[in-house]
Amino acid sequence: MATADSVVRANDPIDLTFSEAELDAHRDHITSFIEEQVDAAGVDTVVLGLSGGIDSTLVSHLAVEALGRDAVHGLVMPSEVNRADNMSDAERVANDLLGIEYDVIEINPLVDAFLDAYPDAEGDQLAVGNLRVRCRAVLNYLVGNHENALVLGTGNRSEALVGYYTKYGDGAVDCHPIAALYKQQVRQLAKHVGVPDDLAEKTASAEMWAGQTDADEMGMDYDTLDSILALHIDGGVPAAATADRLGVPLDVVETVREMYESSAHKRAMPPGADPLY
Numbered sequence: 001m002a003t004a005d006s007v008v009r010a011n012d013p014i015d016l017t018f019s020e021a022e023l024d025a026h027r028d029h030i031t032s033f034i035e036e037q038v039d040a041a042g043v044d045t046v047v048l049g050l051s052g053g054i055d056s057t058l059v060s061h062l063a064v065e066a067l068g069r070d071a072v073h074g075l076v077m078p079s080e081v082n083r084a085d086n087m088s089d090a091e092r093v094a095n096d097l098l099g100i101e102y103d104v105i106e107i108n109p110l111v112d113a114f115l116d117a118y119p120d121a122e123g124d125q126l127a128v129g130n131l132r133v134r135c136r137a138v139l140n141y142l143v144g145n146h147e148n149a150l151v152l153g154t155g156n157r158s159e160a161l162v163g164y165y166t167k168y169g170d171g172a173v174d175c176h177p178i179a180a181l182y183k184q185q186v187r188q189l190a191k192h193v194g195v196p197d198d199l200a201e202k203t204a205s206a207e208m209w210a211g212q213t214d215a216d217e218m219g220m221d222y223d224t225l226d227s228i229l230a231l232h233i234d235g236g237v238p239a240a241a242t243a244d245r246l247g248v249p250l251d252v253v254e255t256v257r258e259m260y261e262s263s264a265h266k267r268a269m270p271p272g273a274d275p276l277y
């Protein structure tokens with residue numbers, strides 16, 4: 001894992017700033033999408049995890065715009081590794097910003113029960129971190145089943161392209177409202193719809209273990225990752241030209257390509273030896 005000192009930052013990241021008109025168009029498109037998904041499923045409500053981070057803050061905000069506050073149920077699910085200020089921000093979003101119903105559910109007892117059942121995994125930071133994420137997915141679907149609600153995903157384009165999420169964890173959802181937005185565009189749209197700057201500008205963290213940040217783990221900040229994705233992966237610009245253009249070492253661009261390729265399985269249905277459907 002990279003340390004804070006070794007996080008790569010492009011000298012000249014590309015500008016992915018939306019115009020006001022584009023922000024309005026994305027806002028309309030995403031709220032319509034949420035309405036359509038709910039209608040098509042024949043349900044009235046949605047549920048999602050609230051982490052105090054910007055992805056869930058934006059999606060919950062747009063869900064309230066689409067469906068009204070009574071139709072959105074938040075779950076704040078602290079574990080022993082979550083920072084208290086993130087959990088209080090999650091409650092602030094539910095209470096002050098949106099006025100939605102929410103529950104606070106501690107997941108430590110669930111995680112401990114799994115590790116009691118399979119103690120070999122104890123101390124395996126990644127496996128236990130993914131377990132925490134998957135415990136939240138189970139709770140999302142418990143509430144979703146009980147309330148006849150769709151589970152809203154909060155994954156953005158940057159995370160999806162490099163597989164930076166837990167398979168059947170935060171990836172286990174019924175739809176992906178902000179799938180088109182690179183991370184920096186999530187922040188732009190959040191500010192545009194009125195999310196306070198301190199929430200929109202927060203350091204992104206999966207909080208799978210204490211002190212984790214996305215930039216430290218991936219070895220680059222999101223402006224750099226987004227630039228490489230937009231130019232090289234989405235834009236088809238060759239790796240060397242992308243590295244030159246952004247002012248980053250070639251191996252950083254190659255690392256992103258490797259993350260993209262090795263995570264293809266997360267963006268596909270599980271293969272069958274024969275067609276399953």
Ligand SMILES: Nc1ncnc2c1ncn2[C@@H]1O[C@H](COP(=O)(O)OP(=O)(O)OC[C@H]2O[C@@H]([n+]3cccc(C(=O)O)c3)[C@H](O)[C@@H]2O)[C@@H](O)[C@H]1O
Pocket residue numbers: 126130133159163164165166167168169170205206207208214217262265
């Ligand atoms: N080629 C392949 N074809 C089919 N399946 C394949 C596979 N390679 C692995 N797999 C399966 O996938 C599993 C590995 O995937 P997975 O369990 O997801 O685990 P993995 O990708 O190793 O870890 C999850 C990553 O996402 C990050 N994350 C997670 C959750 C939230 C956030 C956030 O930003 O909030 C970030 C986390 O920090 C970590 O870097 C393997 O154990 C195996 O079961």
Ligand SMILES: Nc1ncnc2c1ncn2[C@@H]1O[C@H](COP(=O)(O)OP(=O)(O)OP(=O)(O)O)[C@@H](O)[C@H]1O
Pocket residue numbers: 048049050051052053054055056057075076077078079082136154170202203204205206207
């Ligand atoms: N402690 C938590 N309680 C409830 N939901 C959570 C918690 N931690 C993560 N989640 C859910 O998992 C999702 C994925 O986490 P992720 O960190 O990518 O997004 P975020 O926290 O909303 O934004 P950021 O990436 O900026 O931290 C969250 O959007 C949220 O829905």
Ligand SMILES: [Mg+2]
Pocket residue numbers: 051053054204205206207
């Ligand atoms: Mg987070």
